[in-house]
Amino acid sequence: MSDSDTRSAVEAKTEPQSSRRADAPAHVGIIMDGNGRWAAQRSLPRFEGHRRGVEALRRAVRAAIDLGVRYLTIYSFSAENWTRPKDEVRGLMGLLKRFIRNDLADLHSNNVRIRIIGDRERLPSDIGPLLTEAEEVTRGNRGLVLIIAFNYGGRQEIVEAARALALDAAAGRLDPAAIDVAMFERRLSTAGLPDPDLVIRTSGEQRLSNFLPWQAAYSEFVFLSVLWPDFDKSSFEEALAEYGRRERRFGGIGVATLAQKTAS
Ligand code: IPE
Ligand code: IPE
Numbered sequence: 001m002s003d004s005d006t007r008s009a010v011e012a013k014t015e016p017q018s019s020r021r022a023d024a025p026a027h028v029g030i031i032m033d034g035n036g037r038w039a040a041q042r043s044l045p046r047f048e049g050h051r052r053g054v055e056a057l058r059r060a061v062r063a064a065i066d067l068g069v070r071y072l073t074i075y076s077f078s079a080e081n082w083t084r085p086k087d088e089v090r091g092l093m094g095l096l097k098r099f100i101r102n103d104l105a106d107l108h109s110n111n112v113r114i115r116i117i118g119d120r121e122r123l124p125s126d127i128g129p130l131l132t133e134a135e136e137v138t139r140g141n142r143g144l145v146l147i148i149a150f151n152y153g154g155r156q157e158i159v160e161a162a163r164a165l166a167l168d169a170a171a172g173r174l175d176p177a178a179i180d181v182a183m184f185e186r187r188l189s190t191a192g193l194p195d196p197d198l199v200i201r202t203s204g205e206q207r208l209s210n211f212l213p214w215q216a217a218y219s220e221f222v223f224l225s226v227l228w229p230d231f232d233k234s235s236f237e238e239a240l241a242e243y244g245r246r247e248r249r250f251g252g253i254g255v256a257t258l259a260q261k262t263a264s
């Protein structure tokens with residue numbers, strides 16, 4: 001195992017807080033893409049790209065803390081990633097295990113609260129307990145909330161919520177007329193979390209790939225060309241700067257237009 005494998009996840013906790021932005025988005029989602037291409041460019045096996053991707057993840061967590069982000073959701077493995085070759089899937093499962101084992105103590109000491117979203121049923125039997133342990137150990141922490149989307153699929157999540165509501169209705173516990181957006185959200189795996197303000201995707205691809213389709217209804221999207229293993233704090237800052245230039249309207253007419261109207 002290399003030095004960087006065992007390096008502290010948030011060792012830069014002593015970094016000056018000067019880069020904290022007053023207008024930082026509270027919740028950032030990241031679609032960590034481009035590991036395979038990073039490796040291919042170097043004639044390395046895809047696994048090496050994924051391994052280096054874990055190092056980029058550590059940098060992203062440190063940067064999120066330093067930049068004042070409160071919630072960070074990272075897309076680690078999609079419900080559709082099972083279609084990849086078996087050895088690649090096995091490698092990705094192994095990396096998640098290693099990440100939790102190597103970094104849990106460090107994340108905990110840095111007050112990070114871990115939450116996992118996604119289907120745990122179909123995971124190898126040794127992973128479920130590790131994920132539960134990570135959540136239990138960090139439950140009382142009040143720093144960054146790190147949400148790991150593992151074996152996650154947004155459509156599957158929505159179907160699960162609909163099925164749970166349908167079962168309650170069929171059993172007479174729920175009046176279908178009472179179902180509204182807020183009630184639906186309470187059945188999602190992200191219940192209690194704010195929606196992502198910003199979704200970043202690396203590697204130049206411009207699609208959601210089943211990442212938080214419900215929750216990202218009003219998110220800002222920033223697509224970076226950097227491949228995930230090369231992602232660093234400056235990439236994070238670049239995305240936040242772009243976010244800072246956006247005007248979020250949520251269906252309204254926007255602050256500038258509103259000011260114009262009141263002035264006239
Ligand atoms: C992202 O990198 C990691 C996962 C999807 C698990 P990819 O493995 O998708 O890399 P590319 O898109 O093939 O370059
Ligand atoms: C999305 O990336 C999934 C993760 C980053 C975990 P993919 O590489 O799987 O997405 P597609 O297949 O290019 O849409």
Ligand code: MG
Nearest residue numbers: 033034035036
């Ligand atoms: Mg990809």
